[in-house]
Amino acid sequence: MKKASTLKRLSIGLGAAALTVCLASFAFAAEKTVKIGNVEPLSGPSASVGIQGKQAREMAVEEINAAGGIKSLGGAKLELVYADSKSDPTVGVTETERLINTEKVHIMTGCWNSAVTYPATQVAERYGVPFVVPVAVRDTITERGFKYVFRIAAKDSWWVRDQFRFLKDMQEEFKTGFKTIAFIFENGDWGTGFAEKWRTLAKEAGLQIVLDEPYPSTASDLTPVVTKMKTANPDIVLLVSNAADAILLTNTMAELKVKPKVVLASGGGHADPKFLENVGKSALGMFDEVEWNTDVNKPNAKEANAKFKAKNGYDLAGESVDAYVATYVIADALERAASTDPKKVRDALAATNLTTGPGMLVSYDGVLFDENGQNKNAGIVIVQVAEMNGKLDRVTVWPKAARRAGYTPVFPMK
Amino acid sequence: MSALYQSLVNGTMMGAMYGLTALGLTLIFGVMKVVNFAHGSLLMVGMFAAYWLLKITGMHPFLALLIVPPLLFVFGYYLQDLVIKPVFKSERGVREPLTVIIVTTGVWYVLDNLALMLFGAEYRTVRTAISGTSFSMGEVIVSWPKFAGFVVSMLTAVGLWLFMLKTRTGKALRATSMDREAANLMGIDQYKIYNVAFGLGTAIAGVAGCVIIPFYYVYPSVGVVFDIRAFIIVVLGGLGSIPGAILGGVVIGIIESTFAQFMTSTWTEAIIYGIFLLILFFKPSGFFGNKQDW
Numbered sequence: 001m002k003k004a005s006t007l008k009r010l011s012i013g014l015g016a017a018a019l020t021v022c023l024a025s026f027a028f029a030a031e032k033t034v035k036i037g038n039v040e041p042l043s044g045p046s047a048s049v050g051i052q053g054k055q056a057r058e059m060a061v062e063e064i065n066a067a068g069g070i071k072s073l074g075g076a077k078l079e080l081v082y083a084d085s086k087s088d089p090t091v092g093v094t095e096t097e098r099l100i101n102t103e104k105v106h107i108m109t110g111c112w113n114s115a116v117t118y119p120a121t122q123v124a125e126r127y128g129v130p131f132v133v134p135v136a137v138r139d140t141i142t143e144r145g146f147k148y149v150f151r152i153a154a155k156d157s158w159w160v161r162d163q164f165r166f167l168k169d170m171q172e173e174f175k176t177g178f179k180t181i182a183f184i185f186e187n188g189d190w191g192t193g194f195a196e197k198w199r200t201l202a203k204e205a206g207l208q209i210v211l212d213e214p215y216p217s218t219a220s221d222l223t224p225v226v227t228k229m230k231t232a233n234p235d236i237v238l239l240v241s242n243a244a245d246a247i248l249l250t251n252t253m254a255e256l257k258v259k260p261k262v263v264l265a266s267g268g269g270h271a272d273p274k275f276l277e278n279v280g281k282s283a284l285g286m287f288d289e290v291e292w293n294t295d296v297n298k299p300n301a302k303e304a305n306a307k308f309k310a311k312n313g314y315d316l317a318g319e320s321v322d323a324y325v326a327t328y329v330i331a332d333a334l335e336r337a338a339s340t341d342p343k344k345v346r347d348a349l350a351a352t353n354l355t356t357g358p359g360m361l362v363s364y365d366g367v368l369f370d371e372n373g374q375n376k377n378a379g380i381v382i383v384q385v386a387e388m389n390g391k392l393d394r395v396t397v398w399p400k401a402a403r404r405a406g407y408t409p410v411f412p413m414k
Numbered sequence: 415m416s417a418l419y420q421s422l423v424n425g426t427m428m429g430a431m432y433g434l435t436a437l438g439l440t441l442i443f444g445v446m447k448v449v450n451f452a453h454g455s456l457l458m459v460g461m462f463a464a465y466w467l468l469k470i471t472g473m474h475p476f477l478a479l480l481i482v483p484p485l486l487f488v489f490g491y492y493l494q495d496l497v498i499k500p501v502f503k504s505e506r507g508v509r510e511p512l513t514v515i516i517v518t519t520g521v522w523y524v525l526d527n528l529a530l531m532l533f534g535a536e537y538r539t540v541r542t543a544i545s546g547t548s549f550s551m552g553e554v555i556v557s558w559p560k561f562a563g564f565v566v567s568m569l570t571a572v573g574l575w576l577f578m579l580k581t582r583t584g585k586a587l588r589a590t591s592m593d594r595e596a597a598n599l600m601g602i603d604q605y606k607i608y609n610v611a612f613g614l615g616t617a618i619a620g621v622a623g624c625v626i627i628p629f630y631y632v633y634p635s636v637g638v639v640f641d642i643r644a645f646i647i648v649v650l651g652g653l654g655s656i657p658g659a660i661l662g663g664v665v666i667g668i669i670e671s672t673f674a675q676f677m678t679s680t681w682t683e684a685i686i687y688g689i690f691l692l693i694l695f696f697k698p699s700g701f702f703g704n705k706q707d708w
Contacts, residue, residue, distance in 0.1 A: 044635070047535030187680045215679045220432075220630070220639050223424045223557075224674030224682075231417040231675075244537045247631055255548050255557045256420075278539045278631065282546060 032076035034340055036061075036330060037105030039095050039120055041112055042084040045217060048243050048272055049319050050112055053134065054082065055312050056320035057109075059304075060327035063358060070331060072338035078331065081105055085116045092116035096123045106340045107132065107330055112319065114138035115189040121149045130346045132330055134322035135291070138193060142374040148342075150349050150369055152322050152329065153291060154378035160197040162380045163264055163289055164205055166398045167236065173400075176261055176411055182211035182234035184225060184241075184249070191240040194266060198238055210234045217242045226252045229260075236262045243269040247278045254282035261412040262287060264382070273314035276385065276392050283385045283392070285410055291318035292363055293383050293396050295404055301361040321362065328359025329367055349373075363402065384409055416553035421671040423554050427564040429667020433660035434567035434622045435640045436647040437574065438615035444654025445591045445611035446502075447510050452518040453644060454637025455525035456616045460486050460623025461632040462529060468540045468627065475542045475559075475628050479566065483620040490616025494609045497521060502608065522637075529634035539631040563625035570621050571660045574614070578656070587611055591654065646690045652703025661701055 038057065041050035061078045069075040081103050083095035092111050099105045100123070108124045108131040111117040117136035124131035125146045133141060135153040142151050154162075170176055181202050185191030191214060202209055211232040215225050222245065229237065237260045241249055246269030253263075264287040269275060271290045276283060294305050294315050304324065305316045316324070329352060334340070337348035350373070355366035364379035382398035386407070396402050397409045439453045450456075463482045468475060498517055505511035539545075547558040578584040589597040590607045598604050622640075623632075630636075647666055651658025666686060673682045693700060 043530060043535055048537065051535060187678075213678055216683060218639055219679065220643070221424070221428045221670070222679075223428070224421060224671045225679055227417050227420050227424070227671075228675060230420075244631055244633070247537060247539060251546060251629065254546055256555050274536060278537065280541060280546075 032073055032340075033079045034070060034073070034076050034107070034334060035079050035081055035103065035105040036327075037096070037099035037103060037108045037110075038080055038082045039085045039092050039099070039108070039110035039116065040082065041087040041116070042082065044086040044088070045242055045244065046087045046113060048274060049268075050085075052273075052312075052314075052317065052320040053110075053112060053323035054080075056308065056316065056323040057327050059308060059311065060324045060331075060359070064327070064331045070334045072335050073340070076334075076340075078327075085111050085113065085120075087113050087116065089113075089115050089119050092120045093123055096120040100124065100127050100129050105129070106342070107334075107345060109134065109323075109326055109330065110136075112136055113190075114141065114193070117141055121146065124148055128342050128346075130333075130342055130349055132326045132349070134326035135319055138189065142372045146373065148346050148373075150329075150352075150373040150375075152326050152367060152375050152378065153318075154380055155374060156193055157197060158378070159266060159289060159380060160194055160201060162382070163198075163238065163266070164201045166264070166287075166289075166382050167262070168205065169398065169400065170262070170409065170411075174409070174411065176235075178235045178261065179208060180210045180232075180234040181207040181236040181238065182213070182229055182232055182260075183209065184211070184213050184215065184229065184237060184239050186217045186240055186242055186245060187214035188217065188242075190268070194238075194240045207236070215245070217245045219245065219248070222248050222252050223256070225249070226256050226258055229253070230256055230258045234260055236260060236264065239263065239265040239270070241265065241269040243272050243274070246270045246272070246275055250275075250279040250282050250286070254279075259412050264289065267291070267318055271317050271319065273317050276394070277314075280392070281387075284387060285412065286385045287382055287397070287409075288385070288394065289380055289382050290394075291378070291380060292316065292321040292361075293381055293394055295394075295396055296361070296363045296381070296402075298361050298363070300358045304358065304361050325359045325362055325367065328357060329354055332357070332359075386410070417675055418672065419552075419554050421675055422668060423551070423556060424560070425668035425671030426664055427556075427560040427667070428671065429664035430564045430567040430660060431560070431622065431625060431663070432640070432643050432647055432667055433651075433663025434563075434570060434618065434625070436644040436651070436659040436663055437571060437656065438618035438622075439641075439644050440648045440651070440654055440656065440659045441574070441618070442611055442615040443648065445587050446514075446608050447591075448498075448514045448518065449645075450518045450612075450615065451515060452521035452525065453615070453619065454641030455522045456486070456490065456619040456637075457622055457640055458529060458632065458634065458637040459489065459525060460616075460620035461627055461630075461636060462533065462623075463620060464623040464627045465538055465540055465632050468542055469538075475544060475624055476562070478624045479621060482624050483617040486620030486623075487613040487617035489613075490619075491609045491613035493521065493616070494612035495605075498612070499605055499608065502605070526634050526637070533634065535633060537631040537633050540627060542628045545628045557629065559625075559628035562628075566621065566625050567660065567663075570618060571656055574618070575656050583607075583610060643686075646686065648700075649690065649698075650693055650700050652700030655700070655702035658700055658702035 065077045069077045085092040114136045121131045133151040137156045139156045270288045308316045333348040337344040364377045383394040442450045501517045544558045586602045647662035651662030
């Protein structure tokens, strides 16, 4: 008897507690927090970049909240809600649905992998929830006439276009005599998309394609691919790699002493701040195409990087900068919308013209979306890995106007 | 032509290491008749153990070979004793205990996620004394870490073979693998033998970890890269066969390396799986497998 009554009391107590929690959360909602849903690869092959994006967003949200939140919404705080896509499109879609329907997020952002972002943005468009894509570069993400999708980073075709502009400029400036070119790329969506455009551009540039080789990112050994590269002996090697394979490829190339005139990567794994740490001098002389570099001469670039490094132990990189900027773009839109109504936020996003503030540490002038939601200003720089004062560094070499003072690009790689 | 020689040499070296990753799997299956799905995770544990040891002490990877495998032996011994044995006992009298397989799958997930929580998802490599060094044999460039891995793999296989053939424990292991009831009647404590088998299998994963880490990287789900291949090798070489594992590994390594010179490496993966299917159709016992296991 005694036992039963204790149970009863306990259940009443629990019920009351649950009710309090409910009420409290209602009260909390009334105080307004703006929920930002994030779908990112937090485990699996791209986890490293996903986690960097998460850390950059957290830093931006902390700064924004500490500066008084969204003032036009009575100082509403931003709250990040995460979901792990595992780089899997199916999981990405399910998690986007969950964030929108269950978590009731006001804005979505993510997903890094183009293959995940493509269907996830479709879900958001259907529900009419604004989706800010910091980086996922497949062209078509902002070419479907969607109203609620906005992208910060430059798209695929711009990356590829700039790679060939860079090669042409180097040819003219240094008389490098490029004749042959090889494509080595991961066999996913991203790599095959790049390769398709490379083929046309190489033909236009009058370069002979001597190797066109996709490989699986999860390979345990890339020696076969590098052996092929050695046999083909190209002047230029263009790469698209994820994190782990970038390390393996660079080390294997050094081992087999493959030294083309130019090795030009496309960000991603090569832009990962852990990359240099893992390959060391094997990467000397390699070129990489990135959105951002630590030597970019912009206000807040040094400060933000120092803060990020102190917190996480590595530098900001293109991907994390995009995530950081995207958070400021969202805050700016909310401030102007003075509402969390998705329609109003969408209109505010479309009218974005962000040129100042801590988020503007990017290499270009400001964020301005075209009618498809693509950031028109997004720009790209090309860096070369060099030894500066005994330390490996990524030095900006292109565009020429942005080249680090006193540095001359080196061919071939050492 | 030099590309072909290069591929053959590289394929043989990588293949021997694939064989090494399959050795523990084939040993555990041979003795316990259990397909150990946690094998890739044990390899991951071995790689992380080697990684941290080399990273913190900066010692030569060959020295780590004296430390990591014994540690892993103890780990495997007690993993079997505390986690798998109780389930095994309740499945007494079944020739191929199914629930034990499910338990090993559980162990796989637990270990992988523990590693994810403890170390994070990032890729880690450590520059050892032999990383990135190579020597030339005519036109062929041989990478030192892979050559060392090849030699260690061969020595491990021969060592294990001799151990099984000559020592009392080895004989007890073989007796249990032939007929566990009869072995029991002869006074062999089968559960202790299982502990030893699992410990040995795990120790070999530790050896593999030490030889792979100087040229590869480690992350929590790295086991998957190697264990699917290990399963194919075990079937190719014959379940439970030690020379079969090494030979199977070398065959897979050479196919992967040389075929890639004539087609894209995406295709070679498909071909390896194709061969796997053909073996299952036409010679399910593999090169050296025991027919009665099927």
